[in-house]
Amino acid sequence: MEIDPLIFRLSIFILSIFVGYYVVWSVTPSLHTPLMSVTNAISSVIIVGAIIAGLSGNSDSVFNTSSIFGFLAIALAAINIFGGFLVTQRMLAMYKKKKKDKK
Amino acid sequence: MISANLSAIFYLISGVLFILALRGLSSPETSRQGNFFGILGMIIAVTVTFLSVGNFSTGFVYVLIFILVGGSIGALIAYRIPMTAMPELVAGFHSLVGLAAVFVAISAFLNPEAFNLGMPGNIKLGSLIEMSIGAAVGAITFSGSVIAFLKLQGIMSGSPITFKGQHPLNAIILTSIIALIYLLCSTQSSNLFWILLAVSFLIGFLLIIPIGGADMPVVISMLNSYSGWAAAGIGFTLENTALIITGALVGSSGAILSYIMCKGMNRSFFNVILGGFGATEENSSSSSKEQRPVKSGNADDAAFLMKNASSVIIVPGYGMAVAQAQHALREMVDTLKKNDIKVSYAIHPVAGRMPGHMNVLLAEANVPYDEVFELEEINNDFANADVAFVIGANDVTNPVAKTDPQSPIYGMPVLDVEKCKSVLFVKRSLSPGYAGIDNDLFYKENTLMLFADAKKMTEDITKNL
Numbered sequence: 001m002e003i004d005p006l007i008f009r010l011s012i013f014i015l016s017i018f019v020g021y022y023v024v025w026s027v028t029p030s031l032h033t034p035l036m037s038v039t040n041a042i043s044s045v046i047i048v049g050a051i052i053a054g055l056s057g058n059s060d061s062v063f064n065t066s067s068i069f070g071f072l073a074i075a076l077a078a079i080n081i082f083g084g085f086l087v088t089q090r091m092l093a094m095y096k097k098k099k100k101d102k103k
Numbered sequence: 104m105i106s107a108n109l110s111a112i113f114y115l116i117s118g119v120l121f122i123l124a125l126r127g128l129s130s131p132e133t134s135r136q137g138n139f140f141g142i143l144g145m146i147i148a149v150t151v152t153f154l155s156v157g158n159f160s161t162g163f164v165y166v167l168i169f170i171l172v173g174g175s176i177g178a179l180i181a182y183r184i185p186m187t188a189m190p191e192l193v194a195g196f197h198s199l200v201g202l203a204a205v206f207v208a209i210s211a212f213l214n215p216e217a218f219n220l221g222m223p224g225n226i227k228l229g230s231l232i233e234m235s236i237g238a239a240v241g242a243i244t245f246s247g248s249v250i251a252f253l254k255l256q257g258i259m260s261g262s263p264i265t266f267k268g269q270h271p272l273n274a275i276i277l278t279s280i281i282a283l284i285y286l287l288c289s290t291q292s293s294n295l296f297w298i299l300l301a302v303s304f305l306i307g308f309l310l311i312i313p314i315g316g317a318d319m320p321v322v323i324s325m326l327n328s329y330s331g332w333a334a335a336g337i338g339f340t341l342e343n344t345a346l347i348i349t350g351a352l353v354g355s356s357g358a359i360l361s362y363i364m365c366k367g368m369n370r371s372f373f374n375v376i377l378g379g380f381g382a383t384e385e386n387s388s389s390s391s392k393e394q395r396p397v398k399s400g401n402a403d404d405a406a407f408l409m410k411n412a413s414s415v416i417i418v419p420g421y422g423m424a425v426a427q428a429q430h431a432l433r434e435m436v437d438t439l440k441k442n443d444i445k446v447s448y449a450i451h452p453v454a455g456r457m458p459g460h461m462n463v464l465l466a467e468a469n470v471p472y473d474e475v476f477e478l479e480e481i482n483n484d485f486a487n488a489d490v491a492f493v494i495g496a497n498d499v500t501n502p503v504a505k506t507d508p509q510s511p512i513y514g515m516p517v518l519d520v521e522k523c524k525s526v527l528f529v530k531r532s533l534s535p536g537y538a539g540i541d542n543d544l545f546y547k548e549n550t551l552m553l554f555a556d557a558k559k560m561t562e563d564i565t566k567n568l
Binding site: 005006009012013014016017019020021023024025026027028029030031032033034035036037038039040041042043044045046047048049050051052053054055056057062064065066067069070071072073074075076077078079080081082083084085086087088089090091092093094095096097 | 114117118121122124125126128129130131134135137138141142144145148149151152153156160161162163165166169170171172173174175176177178180181182184186189192193196197199200202203204206207209210211213214216217218229323324327330331334335337338339340341342343344345346347348349350351352353354355356357359360363450452457458459460462463466467469471472473475477
């Protein structure tokens with residue numbers, strides 16, 4: 001008997017939760033805010049679903065109810081992706097070490 | 104057009120890159136590289152999606168336009184946002200992830216053929232279950248985050264809104280969501296799908312309104328977690344590994360942060376979620392209204408104390424952020440360091456309005472991160488320090504948490520500020536903090552209260568040093 005592909009996806013999902021668990025515990029507390037903004041940005045990878053939805057129309061009619069929702073989702077996810085990664089970048093650039101030469 | 108197997112491999116790669124992005128955050132040195140991995144993962148995922156759909160017609164142009172429009176809005180926000188407003192920003196971003204998940208689910212429900220999920224009215228059972236879970240969690244994330252945003256922004260009152268029968272009502276709604284998903288899957292009725300969405304929006308709203316403004320660190324982390332589970336739900340629907348991995352990562356990340364925040368307040372997760380902290384505080388604060396003597400001083404006294412100290416520990420809190428005093432504080436510390444005084448910063452896990460908020464604000468003011476310490480790292484040092492400078496923090500320094508089992512904050516880990524030789528406490532008035540309880544520290548023999556705006560006081564002290 002063949003195994004349902006859903007089981008494979010479920011395995012990936014469960015294992016990723018464990019990976020996430022250990023990786024996140026190793027994040028230093030001082031970087032918890034960047035952690036939130038970067039998780040925000042990467043969860044917007046949902047944009048892949050939005051792109052499929054947006055491209056679902058045929059060449060005669062690009063816009064149908066389904067693809068309009070797709071386009072809206074693309075815009076929302078794009079705000080998050082750009083906003084999330086850039087604001088994380090901005091924050092991380094501020095974390096500096098003590099300058100040794102300065103007295 | 105590339106094969107489904109090849110694109111699956113690329114999605115896997117982008118999932119791995121996202122794991123590396125979080126891994127990078129284990130130290131500030133590797134963090135920037137981590138962020139780069141995250142961006143790379145995103146580029147791969149988006150490119151592969153384009154290639155796998157392989158439809159470069161007019162629709163493609165519109166996709167690019169929408170990405171560009173959204174991207175420029177996002178970039179603009181990212182550059183403009185002041186660091187003090189990070190909690191609002193993150194709450195706002197969570198709501199967008201939630202809404203995007205809802206939109207993708209709607210789109211997949213209306214046009215399942217595009218996603219290879221069957222025909223309208225006859226969607227594969229497994230996909231329909233995953234889709235409706237993703238949509239429901241996304242809707243909860245959206246409306247919950249909107250409320251969190253409004254509370255943080257001050258548009259909505261931060262105090263908990265409670266009414267009679269709230270918990271039974273929420274329980275009924277949550278049960279009805281499960282019932283609706285079951286009915287939806289057995290009938291495939293689109294009306295039920297819309298009702299499910301409406302009810303989920305409603306419950307997201309109802310779940311967050313009873314939670315007080317100061318419990319926001321927990322709420323934000325929790326919504327972070329929800330946005331991850333929503334993404335994972337959609338990932339199952341789309342059979343997309345990148346989304347499943349990311350959803351799981353974000354979901355567990357948010358859950359861990361919620362746990363850390365709850366522990367920082369010594370409250371159980373359910374206690375926070377069910378709200379009602381406001382109810383217990385009233386009776387305990389009104390019972391002890393007697394006036395106790397406090398010692399208050401001015402900038403001159405504070406400067407004198409600090410000049411004669413050999414080590415100073417700064418305890419910043421949300422009040423510092425409100426007063427925008429972090430730059431003035433850094434200048435004061437620079438002056439202290441020129442006088443060969445050892446200065447370090449002590450940060451409580453729930454200082455600020457979101458996890459790690461204080462660290463970002465100090466980093467913005469050019470405070471080196473190796474001078475900033477967490478509670479466990481620095482708590483023993485207070486006994487050896489000469490001066491503790493409390494600026495904008497309150498409840499996290501209250502010794503009552505260690506001594507009075509009656510107190511609502513009893514058992515909460517606090518900074519042992521009172522063990523310092525002297526304590527300088529910058530505050531506008533004697534009013535209690537968000538927990539609504541008096542801080543015993545105000546009345547200690549070795550405490551000098553500095554009643555003023557945090558920024559102004561810090562600047563005045565610097566002048567007097």
